[in-house]
Amino acid sequence: MSVRRRLVIGNWKMNGSKAENQQLLSDLVKLQNAAAANEAAAELAVCAPFPYLQQVADTLKDSAIGWGGQDASEHAKGAYTGEVSVAMLAEFGCAWVIVGHSERRAYHGETSDVVARKAAAAIAGGIAPVVCIGETQAEREAGNTLRVISSQLEPVLALGAEAVSKMVLAYEPVWAIGTGLTASPEQAQEVHAHIRSLLVQAGAPEQRVLYGGSVKAANAASLFAKEDIDGALVGGASLVATDFQGIANA
Numbered sequence: 617m618s619v620r621r622r623l624v625i626g627n628w629k630m631n632g633s634k635a636e637n638q639q640l641l642s643d644l645v646k647l648q649n650a651a652a653a654n655e656a657a658a659e660l661a662v663c664a665p666f667p668y669l670q671q672v673a674d675t676l677k678d679s680a681i682g683w684g685g686q687d688a689s690e691h692a693k694g695a696y697t698g699e700v701s702v703a704m705l706a707e708f709g710c711a712w713v714i715v716g717h718s719e720r721r722a723y724h725g726e727t728s729d730v731v732a733r734k735a736a737a738a739i740a741g742g743i744a745p746v747v748c749i750g751e752t753q754a755e756r757e758a759g760n761t762l763r764v765i766s767s768q769l770e771p772v773l774a775l776g777a778e779a780v781s782k783m784v785l786a787y788e789p790v791w792a793i794g795t796g797l798t799a800s801p802e803q804a805q806e807v808h809a810h811i812r813s814l815l816v817q818a819g820a821p822e823q824r825v826l827y828g829g830s831v832k833a834a835n836a837a838s839l840f841a842k843e844d845i846d847g848a849l850v851g852g853a854s855l856v857a858t859d860f861q862g863i864a865n866a
């Protein structure tokens with residue numbers, strides 16, 4: 617039986633406003649306080665748009681809910697217009713940063729090498745990267761899922777066991793993100809078991825591997841029942857406090 621504590625991270629993406637965030641965060645804190653008595657409760661975090669990190673930090677600072685950014689630069693500082701460094705995120709108390717989300721890979725051309733450098737920068741700056749990987753529909757249909765996962769992870773795992781031991785991985789099949797299609801628990805477990813075998817080879821067998829892709833309160837329990845699924849990275853459902861807490865309680 618695994619001792620890995622479940623982790624549920626919300627990815628707000630480019631959603632929210634000061635007013636909406638305040639409501640969502642206060643509701644989350646109330647729900648989290650109510651769930652706190654449950655020793656098996658999942659660890660929770662939210663990854664918000666950069667301009668709202670101060671609001672998130674102020675609202676969550678006395679709660680058990682962590683927070684983070686949705687991306688960070690691989691560079692420490694300098695002429696990188698529009699980018700945000702790991703040190704800046706750290707100033708806002710971020711414990712987490714998502715790197716390599718499929719939307720960053722698809723719309724901003726991020727390669728797995730860039731993602732690995734971002735993960736390394738996060739670790740150097742004391743923030744845990746949540747490294748996202750996942751295949752497209754076409755790659756799955758061509759029977760290439762596990763090859764794609766291996767190749768996306770190669771430069772990340774090459775950072776070495778010490779670095780990998782500070783990461784969380786998130787398997788997010790691109791075809792399941794925001795589409796309402798979820799990988800079946802069996803499909804997800806097959807990939808998670810593969811990722812686990814790569815983590816074993818990398819010398820960090822107990823790192824948490826989250827599943828992401830249309831996770832809801834209704835399907836979370838069957839996913840979490842699988843041996844190598846240690847929690848979820850949640851997009852849409854993280855914008856509704858009861859849905860997000862429902863996943864955490866699953």
Ligand code: PEP
Pocket residue numbers: 627788792793794795796828829830831849850851852853
């Ligand atoms: C995500 O963007 O990381 C995600 C999993 O989105 P959704 O839950 O909306 O599919």
